[in-house]
Amino acid sequence: MNDDWRAFAEEVIGRAKKAGATYADVRIHPEDRFEEVGVEDGNVVNVGSGVSSGFGCRVLYSGAWGFYATDQLDKAEIPRVVDRAIANARVNAVTRKYPVELLPIRDDERGREYIYASPYKIDPFSIPVDEKVKLLLAADKAMTEAGQRIFRRDSGVESMRFRKILLTTDDVFADQTFTRVGANVSAMAQRDPLDPDKQTCSHPSHFPSVMQKGWEAILDFDLVGNAGRIAAEADMFLDAPETPSGIRDIILMPEPNNLHSTHETVHGFEGDRVDDKEWSLAGGSVLSLVLGEIGEFKFGSEAVNIIADSLTDGGVGTFACDDEGVPAKKTVLVEHGIWKSLLVSRESAVGLNKKIGRPYFTEASGAMRAAGYSAFPLIRMNNISMLPGDMPYEEMLDRVPVGTIRFGNNKSWSIDPYRRDFQFGSEAGWEKVRRNGQAVWEPRRNPIYRGDNIKQFFRNCVTPADKNSAMLLGVGNCGKGSPTQTMATGHCTPPTWFKNIKVDSARAK
Structure with missing residues (x-):
């Protein structure tokens, strides 16, 4: 000092x-x-x-x-x-x-x-x-x-x-x-x-x-x-077959799961977007349409638990206090599938409480950060994690049905202005097939999957794998605001199994 x-x-x-x-x-x-x-x-x-x-x-x-x-x-x-x-x-x-x-x-x-x-x-x-x-x-x-x-x-x-x-x-x-x-x-x-x-x-x-x-x-x-x-x-x-089209079970590996489940989706958990005060870079939030149901709304299956935690070791969103003096803390966003909270500032907490009609938010989340001394603080993700389940990853590979597609590192994404309908594409895909009586994973190229975050995708989560397969990574180029501010955000998820998801090839004719 x-x-x-x-x-x-x-x-x-x-x-x-x-x-x-x-x-x-x-x-x-x-x-x-x-x-x-x-x-x-x-x-x-x-x-x-x-x-x-x-x-x-x-x-x-x-x-x-x-x-x-x-x-x-x-x-x-x-x-x-x-x-x-x-x-x-x-x-x-x-x-x-x-x-x-x-x-x-x-x-x-x-x-x-x-x-x-x-x-x-x-x-x-x-x-x-x-x-x-x-x-x-x-x-x-x-x-x-x-x-x-x-x-x-x-x-x-x-x-x-x-x-x-x-x-x-x-x-x-x-x-x-x-x-x-x-x-x-x-x-x-x-x-x-x-x-x-x-x-x-x-x-x-x-x-x-x-x-x-x-x-x-x-x-x-x-x-x-x-x-x-x-x-x-x-x-x-280059020589792998195209990813088949259809309704399949999928496994998202940690890198694409980080981007989808704890980054692009959780932009919609930012209080200023839910309060209709922020629409930059892909819009507002579908949660604004169900704000009165916070604390009760079924966002996902019981296996879905998502937290914001600015105390995570090694996470780029870790700090002692945010840029309005609120101490670092853990905020439970989704608990056993139920939408519990948002990332809120001292200002957005007041506005959201008025819309909800009761003092639901009693303290700020400690999530206000600016990209530098010359930038105005905004509500930003800190370290967002999907909590692990109990199933070892190797057991997950054995238990998913034949036909399951496993998605590797993300390479493309599209999401609507309310963070609801989406399409994500991966660099690499693998399909579980049966050869000579044995289950094996074979490469598939240009895999994509699409769906609805609110009514389908997270409600179709079977389970995340256990903590031994979780991976903490950081996104260094998260954009928000006008003029745009770039911020680093941390994300940690294990491989996660979802059922009945629409999959396809990005080059499907």
Whole structure:
């Protein structure tokens, strides 16, 4: 903790109070640092790094929000930043339909101090760029040697560290430093340049997977060891039969299950979307249509349990408190299939309670985060998990019926503006078939599945596998807001069995 930064923050808050703000917070970023390295087809195509710093002030004045930020970390900037935030609030107050109200924080949360730093074993910024390049070139070579018809090879690693200092008019102070890393490798195969069918396989996911850890997470990904595997699989899938069309049982492996069950779907559990206050990037939420049934609505089968937990070890959504001073916590979103809660801010909790007609939300979820000092905090997913069941994964493979399709890493998604009707496609598929009296899994290409999140898909969940097969990964490019903010969100699911799902090939005629 730097006492000078605390004094800086106190001066910002003091000026905001004196100007008449009924609530204010300031976020100071002394230094945001990033580094990324990329290799494509044996060539180093990206070595980038950068630093930034600044501070932003958010005020509630005359019943409206105002915000302003600067990249100049200078006390001389404080009057201008606060005054501009107040001026912006005055403008917003003219056009607002109703005054902003905030749910009070608990008495035991006022005046709290939070100090947090991401735990890691190996500082990613201590690894020389040359060593990172060598790692990616070795992965590229492994893909070249393993796949006969690979025509595109990509690999990359990234590191980020930022320190965020928060002070609010509730006397909540936080000094948090976050370190995260990300990486992936991918291989694309094609029979010949005129064939439109291309097969891509990736590891650990289709886009770079991010973790709130150090370089040890990159080593755990084993990029070189998996590069050869994915190249061989991409080549193999060129000759695999197309995925059959029909109603089948399916198994979603952790990576596609993370994206569907705990990312794209849980955007619809964000309180501002349910309150019809947020429609950016794929719209609102079907849950707004059944808001009065919260606490009773049957969202899924009894096997479905979904939580938001900003205390998850290694998750990129882990922190001590959010950007409005609410402490990290676990929120149960779905319990034994029943819709229980939402991700709510202090503001959205008040609005939703009015719509529900009773004080259903008694505290905020601790889910308000901004993409940086220059961004306004939004309700964001932290670490979203589908809790595991009791069935070992190997037993699941044995028990699912012949004809079941197993879906690997996601590569495409489409979802309607209410997060209800969807179609997801995977890089790899496998069908359970019987050969010579034995059940085996055979590759199928271009697999897709589609359905209805509310009336069918989650209600058709048979069971997640047990905790031994669950996988925690992070999405580093989750977008929301206008202008768009990019945020990292954590997701953890095991392989999960669903029954009676519509499957097809993306290239079905």
